[in-house]
Amino acid sequence: MSGKQDDHKPMRPVIWARLLLLLPFIAMLWVSTYNTLEPEWAGIPFFYWYQLLWVILSAGIVAFIYLVER
């Protein structure tokens, strides 16, 4: 798993892609946008499923940036 040669090549930062990382911060710090019960999903109030959804979204954003910069 280790010792692959290009694993040690420095990555080239792609600024526009990295700016996407602000999205999870904006979404999560803006609490008033998601402190509601509706719309429910499968019986789960919005407050809970929305934040869990952002776990997946922000992981996707990080993965996307990795692929762009690789």
Added chain:
Amino acid sequence: MPLNLTALIVFIVLFVFVTWLGFIAARWRAGDLDLLHEWGLGGRRFGTMVAWFLIGGDLYTAYTFIAVPALVFGAGALGFFAVPYTIMIYPILYIIFPRLWSVAHKHGFVTSADFVRGRFGNRWLALAVAFTGILATMPYIALQLVGIEVVIGAMGVETNGLIGDLPLIIAFVILAAFTYTSGLRAPAMIAVVKDLLIYLTVLAAVIAVPMKLGGYGHVFSAIPPEKLLLKSPVDGTTGTYSAYATLALGSAFALFLYPHSITGILSSSSARVVRRNAAILPAYSLLLGLLALMGFMAIAIGVAKMPEFKPGFDEFKANFSVPALFMAMFPSWFVGVAFSAIAIGALVPAAIMSIATANTCTRNIYREFIHPACSPAEESQVAKIVSLVIKAGALAFIFFLPLQYALWLQLLGGVWIIQTAPSVMLGLYTRFLNGWALFLGWLCGFGLGTWLVIINNWAPVYPLQLPGLTFPCYIALIAVAANLVVSIVLSPLFNTIGSGQPRDITAAVDYY
């Protein structure tokens, strides 16, 4: 509580299995354990998957798995701040910490204080960073024991008095022994077992509990309405909204500054491994979010009102909610699996934390201030011994001091550790800051944060009075803001009077 023999046997079998793993781990990707970076960083050889298990097992501790659902069980929506918190840590990990990995790899740094020493050439600033790390980690190790204690108690084993302390002592002797012989390889190997058990347990619970109750709708309809959402703020204050947001943000910035987090990062085999993990570690955040919901499931099932769980709640309070939920839901053998997941889940971070603290004590105190000429073998030997002392200290902490002290100290730990952010995080980007200015900034932040926590009656959120507005804010953020202002304002001053000649041993090309 009656003795749950089946659960106890499963628990002991799994515990013996990981103990064996811990000892054979010394021979895994064998290296010369007489070198500190081999013992204390696993030779910086962990690839993407191992790093995923190791860092995941390191950051999402047993205490988290007990305390987060307990907070949701007790306080409702506010306890869910752990989710935005663990969302925001990964952009920070992706952007900032690969740079720490690369510079540490180039210069052989083992701790964050090593980096600060090299970057700013100021041994007193490095000492401050080292001291903060040690101080913040000690109560954290002690709290891991609470996780073990709760599940042992839940299986009906006596946890009071001298006999009651025995299981914890046994667990910690085992932990100390395999950490001593195998170093970071032991928790890395055990983390794989621990994480698989935790995933299994949580998946079983998030499927089985709603099935029994007839869907998530029934789980949430059983929750008192005032617990389901954050209280809307009244005029003139940002209320729980800013409390929730700042708790998440401050905790996120503090997390990767803890010595055990940095040990996890530096043990990776490349900066790219760290970046890849920033994308795949959120799987654990999802797990934590689901676990947090178990606090609600425990309310919905009504564990607090079941007579068989009364002694448990009397002894462990809300921390008993998840163990009680498992016992109410699952057959005994699976309760054993779930409980061993929690107990083994305590061993992994406790081992990494003690290794990280030992690395720091050895590198940044012993070699820097006591015996600079020590050989690599001696350095590694000192670290092994320090790791034993630290665990004995954590054990003594739990036995001789009230649990409340550990909780208070852990709260302070978060406020303290974030004070190293200007030196470590900004230091990765600029050498404009001066070592002495950073030192004074650290002093201000440390003092202000401690004072605010105390005058605030040990509550983490302080109602900051702004003109015309009350802004409840996590104290760590207030204190680090003061720290930053002092560091930035004083830096040009110190730089011009030349008390800190730039003695940076790193070069721009070392950071990528």
